[in-house]
Amino acid sequence: MSRPRDEASRTASAVLLGGVGCALALIVLGLAAAAWRGEPLPQRAPPAAELLASAAAGRPAGLLSLGLAVLLATPALRVAALTWFFARRREWPMLAASGAVLAVLAFSIAAGRAH
């Protein structure tokens, strides 16, 4: 197989591993915090504006919700990383494809929030 595909595979695999790893670490910390405090798992996530502060304070709801947020963002981060990869390699057709996916993703999130 040609080298660019190998490196694209390594890039995608590394970003996915990093995203899943960070998410898993935050979730495990959140579960440990909940067990330490003797609290049940929260039914609601804190508001987005308070998410980082809640997680930094070691609250189970903040840690668990931040872990979920990182997990949800991982596919988008993968697309962004591959966009950067194709831009560095000047693979213009693939750069156009991955850039289009990022743009549509951003549009659909923005359109949904507007509703």
Place this chain on the structure above:
Amino acid sequence: MDRSGRNARLKSVEGFLLIAASGALASLLGSLVGIGGGLILVPALTLGLGVPIHHAVAASLVSVIANSSMASIGYTRDEITNIRLGMTLEVATTLGAVCGGLAAAWLDRQALMLLFAAVLGASAVQLLLKGRRAEDALRREEPGRFGGRFHDAALAGEVSYAVRRLPGGLALSALAGATSGLLGIGGGPIKVPMMTVMMGIPMKAAAATSNFMIGVTACASAALYYGRGMMSPAVAVPAALGSLAGAWAGARLSPRVRDAHLTLLLSVILTLLALKMGLEAWRSA
């Protein structure tokens, strides 16, 4: 802690484990055949565990993303995933999903569900007839621009394949995205049969590439559920953990399973989904 407290805790631990087990099973099957597993998980959560539907759908989206991400770590590392093809088809899928989501308010849901049930049933039959006719033999085609190569552990050799009918694949990917936006389900049940039967891609590569794509499709919807406060960590966290475990197991198991067996498994799943969709459409009449 009094008895009622112990019972509540036992229930919550029991509930956690049941949700995690549901996520693991859904992701194991989903990672093997390239579908998200949400179609398995949502009924398990709502009917089996009494989880409210919006929490179940949100947890299902988390499960799909966990499945997609975890399975793709192994599949991309082993270069079974066709990244170039997946990124190209993703353009059509995401555009289709946006159009489907925007059109959902104007189209008859029952008619769409019946149509989708028919498509699933036809896909299951096509897979059985055409997908299994191709023997598990090492393919040595010149990959071309969008083809790929990977080591198939079940066949103990390298498979090299070309991609056919890309324009048709793009059109069906857009349709898969549109059904995702219209019906709120993943596009894997359309994309995997499309890639194997129409585009000539080996089942393992098709499942891996579909796994690669479905996370992106679920990402936008999941962000909406999260932003609107409809994601319950009490349900989503065990679903995520179970799904990560199931996807990890599926990605390790898949290379050792023959394509013919994966095709049969997908055909059975598609048939069951077609029946379920048809029944839901009939009940909603």
